[in-house]
Amino acid sequence: MDGRVRQIDLTTMQERVYQELRNALYQGRFMPGEVLTIRSLAAALGTSPMPVREAIQRLVTENALTQLPNRTTRVVSLTDENHDEWIRIRTEVEGYATARAAQRATPELCAELRRINDGFRKAVERDDASGMLEGNQHFHFTIYRAAESEELLKIIESLWLRFGPILAFIRELKGSGEMFGRAAEVHERIVAAMERRNAAAARHGMALDIRAAASWFRRHHLNAQRAEPVAPRPRGIEELPRRSRG
Amino acid sequence: MDGRVRQIDLTTMQERVYQELRNALYQGRFMPGEVLTIRSLAAALGTSPMPVREAIQRLVTENALTQLPNRTTRVVSLTDENHDEWIRIRTEVEGYATARAAQRATPELCAELRRINDGFRKAVERDDASGMLEGNQHFHFTIYRAAESEELLKIIESLWLRFGPILAFIRELKGSGEMFGRAAEVHERIVAAMERRNAAAARHGMALDIRAAASWFRRHHLNAQRAEPVAPRPRGIEELPRRSRG
DNA sequence: ATCTTCCATATGTGATCACAGATGAAATTC
DNA sequence: GAATTTCATCTGTGATCACATATGGAAGAT
Numbered sequence: 001m002d003g004r005v006r007q008i009d010l011t012t013m014q015e016r017v018y019q020e021l022r023n024a025l026y027q028g029r030f031m032p033g034e035v036l037t038i039r040s041l042a043a044a045l046g047t048s049p050m051p052v053r054e055a056i057q058r059l060v061t062e063n064a065l066t067q068l069p070n071r072t073t074r075v076v077s078l079t080d081e082n083h084d085e086w087i088r089i090r091t092e093v094e095g096y097a098t099a100r101a102a103q104r105a106t107p108e109l110c111a112e113l114r115r116i117n118d119g120f121r122k123a124v125e126r127d128d129a130s131g132m133l134e135g136n137q138h139f140h141f142t143i144y145r146a147a148e149s150e151e152l153l154k155i156i157e158s159l160w161l162r163f164g165p166i167l168a169f170i171r172e173l174k175g176s177g178e179m180f181g182r183a184a185e186v187h188e189r190i191v192a193a194m195e196r197r198n199a200a201a202a203r204h205g206m207a208l209d210i211r212a213a214a215s216w217f218r219r220h221h222l223n224a225q226r227a228e229p230v231a232p233r234p235r236g237i238e239e240l241p242r243r244s245r246g
Numbered sequence: 247m248d249g250r251v252r253q254i255d256l257t258t259m260q261e262r263v264y265q266e267l268r269n270a271l272y273q274g275r276f277m278p279g280e281v282l283t284i285r286s287l288a289a290a291l292g293t294s295p296m297p298v299r300e301a302i303q304r305l306v307t308e309n310a311l312t313q314l315p316n317r318t319t320r321v322v323s324l325t326d327e328n329h330d331e332w333i334r335i336r337t338e339v340e341g342y343a344t345a346r347a348a349q350r351a352t353p354e355l356c357a358e359l360r361r362i363n364d365g366f367r368k369a370v371e372r373d374d375a376s377g378m379l380e381g382n383q384h385f386h387f388t389i390y391r392a393a394e395s396e397e398l399l400k401i402i403e404s405l406w407l408r409f410g411p412i413l414a415f416i417r418e419l420k421g422s423g424e425m426f427g428r429a430a431e432v433h434e435r436i437v438a439a440m441e442r443r444n445a446a447a448a449r450h451g452m453a454l455d456i457r458a459a460a461s462w463f464r465r466h467h468l469n470a471q472r473a474e475p476v477a478p479r480p481r482g483i484e485e486l487p488r489r490s491r492g
Numbered sequence: 493a494t495c496t497t498c499c500a501t502a503t504g505t506g507a508t509c510a511c512a513g514a515t516g517a518a519a520t521t522c
Numbered sequence: 523g524a525a526t527t528t529c530a531t532c533t534g535t536g537a538t539c540a541c542a543t544a545t546g547g548a549a550g551a552t
């Protein structure tokens with residue numbers, strides 16, 4: 001019975017729904033503030049509401065989605081929580097991962113990072129928004145994986161998940177090329193620090209990269225926000241909770 | 247209609263189940279490796295399986311529970327994941343929170359920390375295991391709250407959640423008083439650093455506190471492990487996944 | 493014209509049912 | 523007697539149902 005049949009997918013429905021939604025968020029296929037309903041998602045995914053509601057709950061605990069007091073679930077909005085706060089946490093956690101990666105850096109890793117960063121730079125040159133986002137993400141996560149901590153990686157993934165919907169925004173903004181161009185230079189410095197096994201310098205470079213992107217985004221996001229409000233807030237009730245049922 | 251009726255609990259069943267399980271884990275009311283079944287929990291809580299399974303899923307995504315390949319959910323075990331790795335992450339994240347708290351330290355905060363640490367020390371002196379655990383937790387979280395970052399606090403809570411079941415262990419171990427006695431001294435040094443607004447020193451002290459407790463626990467846990475194995479692992483299947491259903 | 497009330501529909505939550513796989517002890521085979 | 527098979531029971535997963543609340547437009551009142 002060896003080669004005649006292939007292994008099939010054994011994961012649960014809920015897990016597959018969860019992964020699908022996670023990927024969608026990661027890649028910015030949902031807009032910040034967008035409302036998600038169980039039944040419509042279930043219909044779109046071709047399954048029953050049951051696995052969807054469990055997947056949504058998981059994403060809510062991961063802070064990728066929020067639940068309003070009227071129990072509507074929405075993609076995390078840009079302003080409704082403290083952006084700065086998350087940026088500081090990111091610099092800390094991802095900076096730590098970078099320091100660990102620097103301590104473990106091999107010539108092969110540095111060569112790979114250079115290669116990825118070259119691809120990133122090329123995407124910047126041809127003004128390919130998706131290519132830039134992908135290249136940037138690839139560069140970052142190659143470093144984080146090199147930190148060799150499964151658990152740390154999980155935490156960082158959950159941080160990025162929260163920033164996924166922002167990607168949907170950046171994709172449509174003009175002038176991201178300039179910012180990413182500067183990012184490519186910072187990346188270069190990070191790789192150089194890793195080659196010298198200088199953990200502190202690598203960490204510092206990563207923190208700079210994150211903060212620079214964040215402050216660029218803040219400036220341009222505010223402009224975009226003024227021009228075109230994204231998701232209208234629901235009626236007036238923002239405080240009222242609901243009944244409990246038995 | 248003012249004073250004649252009182253506000254009632256409006257949260258969902260699922261939320262209350264989640265909080266109840268979370269507290270139980272936090273306080274070490276479940277042993278590491280213990281198996282949880284939906285139906286029996288539902289019966290114990292006096293509700294239907296539905297809210298319980300969603301609460302369990304949330305705790306699984308928070309890494310407080312694990313799901314074996316045969317879909318049995320268990321309280322996180324002591325050895326089945328890298329203890330060291332989590333300790334390093336804790337020193338980093340909680341160290342950062344401590345540094346932030348030091349920057350924001352007020353005389354009132356330092357006085358309160360001294361008071362809490364005195365209570366902790368007294369619990370050590372009268373060899374009150376629960377009092378020690380509680381006092382220690384109280385001291386740590388007073389600092390973390392002083393960091394004034396809601397999101398950071400969430401992350402730290404999820405880290406501690408993972409260590410909750412270990413408390414159930416420590417509660418029964420002899421000689422924890424000696425370790426906690428040393429911890430009280432380290433706490434004192436942390437408060438002194440915060441009084442001087444010396445963020446680096448406070449951070450360093452916190453890292454020392456965490457690492458010292460962890461290495462003490464490792465030594466004594468291994469002894470306890472030999473004496474009395476806690477949770478028998480299920481039969482032989484540790485690899486086999488299951489079917490997917492439609 | 494503006495605000496309120498009403499109502500059909502949509503939505504989340506919890507209960508119950510159905511079913512495949514897991515479990516562990518009893519029965520059977522060698 | 524030891525290893526294997528069988529079978530009743532337990533458990534997680536997904537589907538469906540029931541119901542209270544939310545929503546948003548239409549009808550009505552001011």
